[in-house]
Amino acid sequence: MVDPFCALPFSAAVHPEARPARRLTWDSREAGPDVAFVALPGERMHGNAFVEQALAAGAPFVLTDLDVPRAVRVDDAQAALFAWARAERARSPLVVGVTGSAGKTTAKSFVAAALDAQFMPVFNTMPAIACFLIELGGSGRPLVVEMGIDRIGEMAELVDLVRPDVGVITSIGPAHLEQLGSIEGIVREKGVILRGVDGRPVRGLVGAQASAFYPGVDSYGFGPVTHAGEDLTVTAQGASFRFAGVPVTLPLAARVQAEAAVLALTLAHEAGVPLPEAAARLAAVSVPGGRYRVHPGRFTVIDDAYNASPVAVRAALDALNGWPGRRISVLGRMLELGPTERDLHAGVGAYARTQADLTFGVGAFAAELGDRAFATVPELTAALLAEVRDGDVLLVKASRGISWTPERRAQEGVGLDVVVRALLAARDAE
Template sequence: MSAMTALRAWPVEARDALPQALWSAAQVVAATGGIASHQFQASGVEMDSRDVKRGDLFVALKGEAMDGHKFLGAAFANGAVAAIVDRPVDFPHVLVEDTTAALHALAHAARERAQAVRIGITGSVGKTGVKEAIFQALDRASRGAAHRSVRSYNNHVGVPLTLARMSARAKFGVFEMGMNHAGEIAPLAAHVRPHVALITTIAPAHIENLGSMEAIAEEKAAIFSGLMPGGTAVIPADSPWCEQLRAIAERYAARVITFGTSPDADVRLLDAIPSANGGSLVTADLGDTRLCYSVAEPGEHWIANSLGVMAAVKAAGGDLGAAGLALAEMGGLKGRGARHQLSVQGGKALLIDESYNANPASMRATLRQLGQTPATRRIAVLGSMKELGDFGPKFHAQLVEPLSEAKVDYVVLVGEEMRALARELGKANVVSLGNVGGFAHCNNPAEAIAALDEYGITHGDAILVKGSNSVGLGALVSHFTGLAGSKDQSGT
């Protein structure tokens, strides 16, 4: 088929007649009830003046400590075409009473005009990676007509901002939702109104704020409260809280789909074998079909994640073949599994960047992955796990077991909360328990860098870097890889 014939064969749809611009002044006024000072057409929406690109609509949000109106000059210097403001300014603008309410109104207008199938994702572990895999699958199958949260824009600002950025031409929207406290998921779900809502897993993240695993499960399950009529809930069959999640899901969902290794799972793992690239070759039973596909990301947790991806893509009416290709081609995300080859004395060393987030479940999963990684020596740089409250010392101390099972040769512990693990490692060394080698306890990333330099990274080493984002281990990753740091915003 010639290129011209292929071009003529490209399907033409009614949505192709929709405007190319994301927002016009008239559309913003219609959505927000504001007053426009000028006519404009915007190609994007942004609330951080530093991230504004040419053609963006800047929303001057007001927070407890910051007022976006102070950065209007910077936003327009970076190329903003207009701003949403709550006071008259000397720039093209739409004047509203409340800029946060205006962003919400813009988000809801975008949601209603697109008519896209929307997928909402939450969970204690794996949200961002699963979101990216689902997006890649749907974007591939829809020829670029899928939309998703960037970075980890999953909180009370990031979710409506992501909605406001969705084109009228979008066929699919994939939205990540996170929380730090009770009562935060339901409002996010009400913004998105997903057709499919997926929970990846339940783990003791933010247990300090919620008090129990049951409370965490209940808060995550609040995503189902926003489901559209006829919507589908997707839940992990292997979770101890599966029945609790199912009971809540059944209040709102027309259909509940489970995924996992359980014999009763609707999307069930049949087989998984290691592949040459460090990932897995997975065979899954989806009820009416069996599917064999590759998962590029290493680790048992990604096998489970892939089942959730397949369940969500199928529920959304997506292409399972495209989902398999997306999983086969995915690389690790910055701070969430990205792998870097370091040039060191004698050759190369592997650095696994898991510096963005950490809780007891994800720590165990990534340490297990480190133990399965071929290496001359295995080194773990572990930062404190935050928001565990009174459970913190216990959860930190319990990491002795996965460290031992992974046969880690050297451990660098960073942060005050890691003292509990340092004490346990000291005991283990005294009584010769397990296979953990030496360790150092540091107060901050700078000391951790010095400890690694003193230990010496050599050819064949595999280094895992993992901790809660606030510990700042991204600086350590940047030091050894030469990557520039970047900002992010999220809850989990």
């Protein structure tokens, strides 16, 4: 419960008709009888323009500088929101922050399951994280926060807000190069999560792939790492291994999910959670759609279309290579790779040709990504539906281009979730 009459960490005039809310939103369309509205500055408009709409929808209160009914009136709503979030975060017994070039959401999901923690939903913007901390910081349960960045200085801002007790870096690779500039820039900016704030120590952990970039920081995964799983086996049915003598089975999982499980069990052990109990919860983890979600059937579709970077695509191709049957890679454009994007696409495409039996590419770098190259998503989809047969395994992966129009997404070869839906519909119709 978010109570505007509690001891707020900022000066505010609280309207007498304001009342507690179940949660907060900065999107006025989500405001309602249980959802309060925070009027924040936007790229095009200020949230104050939507305060009346939120009140009409029944919002219990609005955080704003306007003098309106049910207002929690402050000088600066954004500064107040972040101050409130820091105060509520301080009430949490444990906060885990997760970043990396790939695998953040998977790691977050597994860590949350092992710790029986509250965790961030898909959106991981500063306002979203602030609302999450305010809503759940006092729940008494650990919190797991995904901390993605795409510009210099953003991680420092996130760390100042979240103040994680544990900082995790899953992987390092070329992603958001247009803003971060280079691999060295990515290493430096993501590494900020391993530093404390105001003298607070942070427990740092990095994935096996990222360990070379952060010498001296404890690592996790398989092989020569600080915290290692043992006897890893990956089949079409899933992944299994042992950790500290405890058997772990992850249905329909690959190595990436197994590494996330090792991270989760490491943190569970350190938090005093019984490992058999944590391992049992890991077996039931279901990551959000588009993140290596396996759809078995007369042919199998691996939906990994939520987003893409070179390191993430290579990991997905490694997983595809372990499947029986005819393996088909379906790859689209990876965004924000800067001036070397053609070379990076070519490198991924060359790797796909070693891991898959058939390679399809779509969009601006279709020929680099696959032997069967298509200019647009509809052309790709038609070709796939004509080619696929029983027993095939198809991996679908690309960036989202979520802010683009559907027409541009189809033309540029991003947002391949539409391809996944078409394949599943065709498979299930027969």
